[in-house]
Amino acid sequence: MSTYKPSEHDGLKQDGTPDKRVSSEHGFGGSDGPDPHVEGQKGGSTGGSSGGDNYKPSEHGGLKKDGTEDKRTSSEHGFGGSDGPDPHVEGQKGGSK
Incomplete structure (x- = not known):
């Protein structure tokens, strides 16, 4: 059949x-209409800033563009800082409690 x-x-x-x-x-x-293969190749272009101009506080001593501290990069926030547990090691432990 x-x-x-x-x-x-x-x-x-x-x-x-x-x-x-x-x-x-x-x-x-x-x-x-649009070719799905062509549209799929466009991929993750969602607008926003182009050409990799994203400002990363982690590359600027943990400071935002305006010079204030980005709390996401501090050790008080979690794994952001250099002192404290290694996130790679902690991640490998996974959900074992």
Whole structure:
């Protein structure tokens, strides 16, 4: 017994009604519209700053752009500082308690 595939029957179900999963209105299903392969290659470009211009306080002594301390990089916040437990070692311990 073979499986009926609307994509092989001009996007129509067995009863002759349009199958919305193969229409371009549903997303990448139809043949007209953006190519999913091309769109997928664009990947994680979500806007924001481009070209790797992200300011990283960890690369600037734990200071934000405005010169104030970024608490995420301090040891009081968790694993941010250089003194205290090694996050790699602690992570390997995992959920063993």
